[in-house]
Amino acid sequence: MRFIDEVVIFVRSGKGGAGSSSFYRAPFVPKGGPDGGDGGRGGDVILIASSQLTTLEDFTLNRKVSATDGNKGAGSRKSGKAGKDLILKVPAGTIIYNDETGEILGDLENDGEKLIVAKGGQGGRGNVHFVTSTNRTPRRIDPGGDAIELKIRFELKLLADVGLVGKPNAGKSSLLSALSDASPKIAAYPFSTIEPALGVVKVGEYGRFVLADIPGLIEGAHTGRGLGIRFLRHIERTRLIVVMIETSEENYTEVRNQLLNELHSYSESLSRLPKIFVRSKSDDEKPATNKSRMKFDHVISSLTGDGLPEFVDIVSKALNQQH
Ligand SMILES: Nc1nc2c(ncn2[C@@H]2O[C@H](COP(=O)(O)OP(=O)(O)OP(=O)(O)O)[C@@H](O)[C@H]2O)c(=O)[nH]1
Numbered sequence: 001m002r003f004i005d006e007v008v009i010f011v012r013s014g015k016g017g018a019g020s021s022s023f024y025r026a027p028f029v030p031k032g033g034p035d036g037g038d039g040g041r042g043g044d045v046i047l048i049a050s051s052q053l054t055t056l057e058d059f060t061l062n063r064k065v066s067a068t069d070g071n072k073g074a075g076s077r078k079s080g081k082a083g084k085d086l087i088l089k090v091p092a093g094t095i096i097y098n099d100e101t102g103e104i105l106g107d108l109e110n111d112g113e114k115l116i117v118a119k120g121g122q123g124g125r126g127n128v129h130f131v132t133s134t135n136r137t138p139r140r141i142d143p144g145g146d147a148i149e150l151k152i153r154f155e156l157k158l159l160a161d162v163g164l165v166g167k168p169n170a171g172k173s174s175l176l177s178a179l180s181d182a183s184p185k186i187a188a189y190p191f192s193t194i195e196p197a198l199g200v201v202k203v204g205e206y207g208r209f210v211l212a213d214i215p216g217l218i219e220g221a222h223t224g225r226g227l228g229i230r231f232l233r234h235i236e237r238t239r240l241i242v243v244m245i246e247t248s249e250e251n252y253t254e255v256r257n258q259l260l261n262e263l264h265s266y267s268e269s270l271s272r273l274p275k276i277f278v279r280s281k282s283d284d285e286k287p288a289t290n291k292s293r294m295k296f297d298h299v300i301s302s303l304t305g306d307g308l309p310e311f312v313d314i315v316s317k318a319l320n321q322q323h
């Protein structure tokens with residue numbers, strides 16, 4: 001499955017069916033009254049959030065979707081059938097925009113949350129409704145409400161509790177893999193991760209938090225360098241950021257400042273999130289050429305497992321303190 005976090009689609013609701021203009025006819029009743037029934041309502045376009053989905057990929061296959069129109073009314077006061085609603089499942093964490101105006105139509109964060117993005121047209125009234133004291137045989141009907149056509153943009157922001165930030169190759173994916181069932185790509189070269197991955201980390205018997213791994217950040221990411229900062233949106237809604245710096249870095253403080261700077265350039269809110277600083281690959285201890293003395297909150301090795309249980313503790317305590 002490809003990871004897609006932004007997509008534009010066209011939706012159309014159903015048009016309401018027209019009311020019917022009809023008159024009662026029967027043997028020996030030459031001039032019956034009006035009996036034209038109402039048209040059916042047009043189908044709505046409805047979005048429903050699902051926590052099972054983590055990509056918008058499905059929407060790239062079919063970018064034009066439509067609910068069905070309501071049927072016309074008929075004689076004998078028969079109502080037309082309502083159009084069928086179109087129900088689209090989107091991943092929980094999807095924000096819906098009117099692509100033309102930029103207006104936010106909704107933000108579907110929780111599983112099962114619903115949003116009607118395009119309401120179907122009302123069914124038109126049949127001529128039975130138009131009888132007046134002066135007109136007993138009206139031909140008048142309602143044509144039925146119009147369909148709504150809309151260009152909408154989905155933007156997915158994955159929902160996680162903790163976001164991992166670091167330079168490429170810092171060992172972010174290795175940590176996610178060591179702590180959860182997720183199996184992100186791990187490799188000895190930069191930018192091995194090209195899309196975000198989520199993993200559930202268990203804490204004790206009942207606790208858990210969701211950890212998000214995103215592609216590495218390099219200096220100038222906010223100007224589009226490397227894979228850029230596009231993926232930072234996926235950690236915007238986390239509650240805690242883990243900043244990871246690998247042991248063999250020559251200058252920890254410089255790396256830390258670069259990373260914090262990129263976060264800050266992306267958004268104020270990201271920059272304000274609480275942070276835990278972790279030194280990774282502790283097994284990789286090189287001779288102490290490193291001149292910068294930076295105090296880390298914690299030190300780990302995903303390879304040997306050193307410091308991992310404590311890491312989980314520290315993170316879960318920090319999360320609990322926020323409640
Ligand atoms: N010795 C040692 N190597 C590690 C450790 N953690 C990760 N590595 C190695 O470091 C390299 C990069 O690891 P990744 O987990 O892919 O790093 P990343 O931060 O996800 O990299 P990008 O996705 O490119 O940003 C791989 O060769 C890993 O095997 C560790 O604790 N000790």
Ligand SMILES: [Mg+2]
Nearest residue numbers: 172173192193
């Ligand atoms: Mg990675």
